[in-house]
Amino acid sequence: MAETPPTDLPEDDQNPDETPAEGIGDGPVIGGKVQDLAIERELADSYLTYAMSTIVDRALPDVRDGLKPSLRRILVAMNDLNLRPGSKHRKCAKIVGDTTGNYHPHGDQSVYAALVGMAQDWKMRHPMVDPQGNFGSVDPDPPAAMRYTEARMAAPAADMLEDLKLDTVDWQDNYDGVMQEPTVLPGKFPNLLVNGSLGIAVGMATSLAPHNLGEVCDAITAVVNNPDIELPELMQIIPGPDFPTGGTIMGRAGIAASYRTGRGRVTVRSKIHHETVGKQDRLVVTELPYQVSKVNGVIDKIVAMNKAGRLEDVADIVDESSNRGGMRMVIKLKRGASPEAVENQLYALTPLQSTFSMINIALVKGQPRTLSLRQMIDCYLDHRVEVIRRKTAFLLNKAQQEAHRIEGLIYAVCDIDEVIRLIRESTTRDEAIEKLMARGFQIPSSHPYAPKIPQRLLEVTAENETVLTRVQAEAIGRLQLIQLVGLEIEKLVNDYTKLVGEIEDLEDILANPKRVEAIILEQIADLKAKHANPRRTIIEDGEANDLDMAALTPVEQVVVTITHSGYVKRLPSAEYKTQGRGGKGVIGSKSKEDDFTEEVFVASTHDDLLCFTNTGRVFKLKVFNIPEAGRTSRGRAIVNMIKLQDGERVVEFMPIADFEKGEDFLLFATANGLVKRTALADYRNVNSSGLIALNLRDGDSLVGVKWVSEDDHILLGTASGMAIRFQAEDARAMGRNASGVKGIDLSKDDKVVGVIRCAPENNAADLLTVTENGYGKRTPLIEYLVQSEDGSTRPQGRGGKGRRDIQTTARNGNVVALRRITEADDLMLITVNGMIVRINAGTVRQTKRASAGVRVISLASGDKLVGVARVKDEDNQDDSGPSDNGSASTEDTESTDE
Known part of the structure; x- marks a missing residue:
């Protein structure tokens, strides 16, 4: 039985004679008064807030790393568990638990489904997760429960996370403010272009096609070397999508439209060849269009069309696919049937020929934008330039701090007797630090160690005394007695000289954009050498240079x-x-x-x-x-x-x-x-x-x-x-x-x-x-x-x-x-x-x-x-x-x- 609400209100609030305000329940109570709101406006504002939350926080990938928040958080959780490509596989239940507990407080089944998707090589051109166990199949078979499967990061995922701890990206509080999570990954691997993305938001959807990594790397290199390169030249390098399941793209007009405007449609056919066994003709399907299910999509549809009398020449269909042999679906024909005619019927009546819509929508600076091929490449390059510059600035800061510390040690070793005297005369550690900071240090050109001191440091101290900072003084205080020998100066000088070289190199990178471009080109070449593989999808209707220029031109x-x-x-x-009469033009x-x-x-x-x-x-x-x-x-x-x-x-x-x-x-x-x-x-x-x-x-x-x-x-x-x-x-x-x-x-x-x-x-x-x-x-x-x-x-x-x-x-x-x-x-x-x-x-x-x-x-x-x-x-x-x-x-x- 429900409890009765308490009635012991303060005396001032108990007024039985007061009638309720008119319209109570129509709006929020503000300062003891009821505010009337138009329900249409309130619904519109609330729905817009919900829609933008769905668009930004769930459905659309970020153009910089090509990941939705859920996928990004899974990879970060795996990185926290140190599940690198060479490490031991861990239970997916552990990965999912860490992801939901630390970063993504949503249902574990949705997180596990996202994890499984990153491991399925018929969905991703280069999977981000290296699976172990039953992760489903293209049939489609469902994956085993997360307590039975294991996973670790694949090599492309490791490239996505490279330099994450070097202040290369911004970080934000996680959902409960206990931990920090990155807003985006450094993303050396061009994930958005290579693996694409699918997502349905409120009022919009994205469908980015996967591409061949080698071609993407070549296109990025071409854009860096020639910023004025035109779309037809880019399409000589990237002729079209390269789906994980292969297939054949019919025509180039849809590709050209997508690369130019961000929207286009392509027709993808299965790869089918003819075989004759005895007197029976067969059609053998070895590759399916992207996102087409073998059993639920193709086989069931063929059976339904055969029963409906629209594929009368099909005698039987046998699935001979295996993990070792790959896809092999055999369609047996009746005697006297024309294989070419049946093949065309299959294309017309079943998903063996399907349409893939390319909708290149991604988040650019937190806002959804429809992107052309060149814009996606430019966004990737802009992100990588920022990452490299931030990494360089981080390393430069660390090198400068270390050089600053070693400078203090060199001062101390060159005047070790005075340092020991100041320390022995002090009664506390803090007093010794203060005396060291108050003492001016100088290395004159006549000093015995002067020939060993780097010229950069000698010029600073040859004439004027240098006052130590607290960092330098505390570093001197941490010196061990054995480090005060004369040979220590050579080690310190060598370390300092190496650091100076690193500092000058890092400063040159920050000052010279060409150095940044050279680093990007080197990384792209390394990615291509490590991960690239041959194209799987064939594009028919002409060679790569037979482009429909009209489709490329608005x-x-x-x-x-x-x-x-x-x-x-x-x-x-x-x-x-347009100007008025008399304008200067x-x-x-x-x-x-x-x-x-x-x-x-x-x-x-x-x-x-x-x-x-x-x-x-x-x-x-x-x-x-x-x-x-x-x-x-x-x-x-x-x-x-x-x-x-x-x-x-x-x-x-x-x-x-x-x-x-x-x-x-x-x-x-x-x-x-x-x-x-x-x-x-x-x-x-x-x-x-x-x-x-x-x-x-x-x-x-x-x-x-x-x-x-x-x-x-x-x-x-x-x-x-x-x-x-x-x-x-x-x-x-x-x-x-x-x-x-x-x-x-x-x-x-x-x-x-x-x-x-x-x-x-x-x-x-x-x-x-x-x-x-x-x-x-x-x-x-x-x-x-x-x-x-x-x-x-x-x-x-x-x-x-x-x-x-x-x-x-x-x-x-x-x-x-x-x-x-x-x-x-x-x-x-x-x-x-x-x-x-x-x-x-x-x-x-x-x-x-x-x-x-x-x-x-x-x-x-x-x-x-x-x-x-x-x-x-x-x-x-x-x-x-x-x-x-x-x-x-x-x-x-x-x-x-x-």
């Missing part, structure tokens, strides 16, 4: 710049912040004095860049293959990226997002006045050696390529100063190998020097025409339309003579270039002798068509103008994506028409 908007000299680069569009590139940015456009990294050359060929580059460079870098020469022939040059760059839009066409214009309109889709397949974009006739060359729609107009300008503007669809659609049709009827010795795309609804721009003698003019584009008597305008018909654009007199010379411009544009004028002059388009007077123009550049005697380019400033690029037609943004598309 989809993002970038700004591509191309200079007049042919240097190309890309930058993330975030480098250019940012430096887009630092070009040579004779170079300038001529093409700028915004594109996706997964877009294609078509490069059309004057010989009629086209090359295709993926934008992500264009090197990413800083805003002040020139980039890379385009001739190093595409295979141009002698005298061949690129006349048009065109970014493409989608080749499959049926309404999109490209219009080509040649120097001999031919034009050709071809569907964009005809240029979707371009190999690395280029493709014939149009069939040029002898003596002809490509002048320009424009992206046109049905309503666009095309304007051709010739060297003799003629121009024709006609509708783009007047040039009928042709195949890729066609030569084209007549765009303009040229006079003898005349040629086309420029092609402009004109949108009929936008005639606000001007046409700039410049001649070889430095004269030019700008004329509104609308003047190149034919004006009817009723005031309406229309383009000319294709193939005509055109209309006079500029007078090509002896003063002007022939036309060399045409550009569509506005008054705000800046222009670069280039001459034969290499002179480059930058002018504003507004300084060129606007005149009517057929005028003679004005001087735009003063040329030296014998010099000629050969070209004009509109300067493309990157300063105010925004991050607007591609337009609907798959090219650059509207502004960028317009700019390519020049």
